[in-house]
Amino acid sequence: MPKGKTKKVVNDTSVKLIVRCLGRVYNSEGATLDEALSKIKIGNGARAQSLLVVIKGDSVREKILNASHTNNLFSNVGPTARLLALKWVNALFQ
Numbered sequence: 001m002p003k004g005k006t007k008k009v010v011n012d013t014s015v016k017l018i019v020r021c022l023g024r025v026y027n028s029e030g031a032t033l034d035e036a037l038s039k040i041k042i043g044n045g046a047r048a049q050s051l052l053v054v055i056k057g058d059s060v061r062e063k064i065l066n067a068s069h070t071n072n073l074f075s076n077v078g079p080t081a082r083l084l085a086l087k088w089v090n091a092l093f094q
Contacts, residue, residue: 013056021050021070033093034086042074050074054093063092
């Protein structure tokens with residue numbers, strides 16, 4: 001074993017999320033995409049298109065979400081609708 005300082009391995013697998021909807025910008029960060037999405041709440045529903053930017057490490061991906069998926073992800077809807085929207089968005093970013 002060599003003597004001296006040991007390097008710490010930095011595990012930067014956090015996901016940064018930026019949502020642009022109705023002229024507003026929402027930022028979030030989490031260990032997974034689901035966690036980052038669950039931290040954003042848009043009050044009074046968001047029945048408009050939105051731009052979803054996911055940053056993980058050095059990769060940046062952008063997708064445009066339609067109005068129904070935006071509403072199901074970020075407003076107060078039932079758990080089934082939210083789960084279906086999360087499944088759909090996870091499929092987009094795989």
